[in-house]
Amino acid sequence: MPSFFRAGRNTTRDIRLDYLWLLGFTVLLVATGIGTRQPWPADEPRFALVVRDMVASGEWLLPRVGGDIYADKPPLFFWIMAVFVWLTDSLRLAFLIPSFLATAGSVLLIYDLARRLWNRETGLAAGFALLLTVQFVWQGRQAQIDALLCFWCVLSLYGLLRHLLLGPAWRAFAIGCAAAGFGVITKGVGFLPLLVLIPFALFRDERWKPRLRNSRAMPWLVGVAAFLAATAVWLVPMLIAASNDPLVAAYRDEILFHQTVGRYTGAWHHQKPFWYFLVSVIPVLWLPLVLLVPWLVPRWRQAWREGDLRVVLPLCWVAIVIAFFSASAGKRGVYILPALPALVIASAPYLAEILQRRVVQRLIFGLAVSIAALCLALAVFAAVRPDQRARMLQQAEIDVAWPLLVIGAAALLVTLLAGSRRAVAAYTGVLAVVLLTLSYWINPALDDARSGKAFIARVERLADANAEIGFVAFKEQYLLQAQRPLVHFGHARWREGDQEAADAALWLSQDPRRQLVVSSQTRDQCFAEAQSTALGQANRVQWFIVRGRANAGCVSRGKEITVYRYSPLRRSHDR
Numbered sequence: 131m132p133s134f135f136r137a138g139r140n141t142t143r144d145i146r147l148d149y150l151w152l153l154g155f156t157v158l159l160v161a162t163g164i165g166t167r168q169p170w171p172a173d174e175p176r177f178a179l180v181v182r183d184m185v186a187s188g189e190w191l192l193p194r195v196g197g198d199i200y201a202d203k204p205p206l207f208f209w210i211m212a213v214f215v216w217l218t219d220s221l222r223l224a225f226l227i228p229s230f231l232a233t234a235g236s237v238l239l240i241y242d243l244a245r246r247l248w249n250r251e252t253g254l255a256a257g258f259a260l261l262l263t264v265q266f267v268w269q270g271r272q273a274q275i276d277a278l279l280c281f282w283c284v285l286s287l288y289g290l291l292r293h294l295l296l297g298p299a300w301r302a303f304a305i306g307c308a309a310a311g312f313g314v315i316t317k318g319v320g321f322l323p324l325l326v327l328i329p330f331a332l333f334r335d336e337r338w339k340p341r342l343r344n345s346r347a348m349p350w351l352v353g354v355a356a357f358l359a360a361t362a363v364w365l366v367p368m369l370i371a372a373s374n375d376p377l378v379a380a381y382r383d384e385i386l387f388h389q390t391v392g393r394y395t396g397a398w399h400h401q402k403p404f405w406y407f408l409v410s411v412i413p414v415l416w417l418p419l420v421l422l423v424p425w426l427v428p429r430w431r432q433a434w435r436e437g438d439l440r441v442v443l444p445l446c447w448v449a450i451v452i453a454f455f456s457a458s459a460g461k462r463g464v465y466i467l468p469a470l471p472a473l474v475i476a477s478a479p480y481l482a483e484i485l486q487r488r489v490v491q492r493l494i495f496g497l498a499v500s501i502a503a504l505c506l507a508l509a510v511f512a513a514v515r516p517d518q519r520a521r522m523l524q525q526a527e528i529d530v531a532w533p534l535l536v537i538g539a540a541a542l543l544v545t546l547l548a549g550s551r552r553a554v555a556a557y558t559g560v561l562a563v564v565l566l567t568l569s570y571w572i573n574p575a576l577d578d579a580r581s582g583k584a585f586i587a588r589v590e591r592l593a594d595a596n597a598e599i600g601f602v603a604f605k606e607q608y609l610l611q612a613q614r615p616l617v618h619f620g621h622a623r624w625r626e627g628d629q630e631a632a633d634a635a636l637w638l639s640q641d642p643r644r645q646l647v648v649s650s651q652t653r654d655q656c657f658a659e660a661q662s663t664a665l666g667q668a669n670r671v672q673w674f675i676v677r678g679r680a681n682a683g684c685v686s687r688g689k690e691i692t693v694y695r696y697s698p699l700r701r702s703h704d705r
């Protein structure tokens with residue numbers, strides 16, 4: 131381990147070598163998933179559908195899902211993904227590229243910031259600590275917004291901390307404020323890095339060092355201007371359009387008030403208790419870094435006593451982020467991902483020394499061995515219990531016994547070759563085995579089922595090709611995989627209870643040749659009297675095609691609403 135860090139060496143060649151190591155491992159752990167699968171739930175098919183139609187239609191201001199306006203998230207993530215769709219002419223490749231680049235960018239920024247705050251080997255330890263943390267590397271392999279949001283938060287903290295702790299550096303400060311602005315138009319909480327200015331302003335005593343001194347007030351407005359300019363990239367054209375178009379005005383109100391403020395103050399899903407992040411998320415998803423906390427806490431306490439803002443400021447910001455999301459009833463584990471890089475920065479100066487402790491090496495080695503043993507145990511369990519193996523096959527849509535056996539055996543071999551004295555290498559090898567097996571075996575085997583391709587093929591085979599077909603409570607992956615025009619009744623209508631089913635019943639009753647794809651629950655509610663054809667299970671739901679008579683009660687409650695007739699907007703790569 132000490133030889134890998136090359137302590138005391140700080141040449142340009144050494145820095146470039148560090149960048150190559152970090153980039154190489156990021157490619158190994160993250161980029162190997164690109165191109166091996168199509169978009170999967172949750173979120174990925176929705177985002178990919180938005181982007182595909184955005185590129186094909188040329189309408190960039192208003193994101194749409196199957197023709198219905200999508201106001202849940204600002205559009206910057208969609209724009210970036212759309213650029214890569216245009217460059218690669220392949221949605222299958224492009225949808226994962228933004229997350230990979232965001233992951234690589236975050237790792238390199240954390241390395242450079244820790245290098246500037248302390249030294250080169252501390253930066254290298256920080257970069258690898260971030261990359262090898264479970265939640266960070268996993269989100270880098272998903273086409274969700276959170277990896278990109280994390281990058282904007284890291285870039286913002288990078289610029290702000292360079293200015294506050296190593297400055298004055300007004301250019302870095304402006305970049306940090308602009309990054310927060312881009313974070314806002316990626317996901318509304320992108321402003322959070324700016325809150326690091328609160329503890330910085332509170333720590334005025336002379337013992338708090340290093341800190342910015344004797345700075346004039348006027349240049350701080352540069353940061354305000356940079357933040358506003360970044361948010362204006364989307365907000366200004368949207369607000370101008372909203373002043374002339376009622377449709378855009380409704381979109382403005384939905385995204386700014388309901389989806390941003392309302393989602394935080396009165397969350398309607400993912401409701402969790404206040405302690406959710408501290409008890410259910412961090413202890414698992416922040417492995418293996420969280421294993422070092424017993425050794426980090428005394429060092430953090432010493433940094434507090436010594437007034438070391440390089441450690442205290444990132445720690446304060448971690449606490450602010452966790453408290454901010456804990457205060458809202460709606461919680462998902464991924465919400466606190468941006469706090470993880472800041473925790474790495476606060477841990478960075480101590481990592482190399484802590485990792486040399488024998489007990490720490492045993493802990494990390496034990497984690498690696500546990501992963502191998504668990505996979506082997508599950509493989510053996512599947513082999514000796516055919517009934518449970520069949521159940522897992524039904525649930526996971528793949529015979530998991532062989533992949534688990536391969537992962538377990540390969541991981542065990544890695545740990546034996548590395549040994550407990552090279553625990554970090556053992557854990558890294560096991561993580562690589564798991565992710566490479568996912569990329570090149572499990573993902574391709576699952577892809578037809580998870581992407582909706584197999585289900586849509588069944589629909590195409592059993593539906594009347596000459597009759598109009600509608601989807602009730604559609605899944606975005608079904609629209610993404612559809613090969614023919616179809617009808618739906620709006621996006622995210624679950625908020626209205628069973629009204630969508632009633633509207634669909636009215637639509638079906640208006641033409642005897644129409645047909646609907648519905649879940650078993652919807653069929654029982656409104657189509658019990660209709661002719662039905664079983665489509666089997668998809669997304670853990672039983673589906674049917676129904677034709678003919680809908681329940682009279684549902685038809686009477688149905689409303690003449692906007693019906694979306696969606697024709698897949700395809701480029702050559704989708705055919």
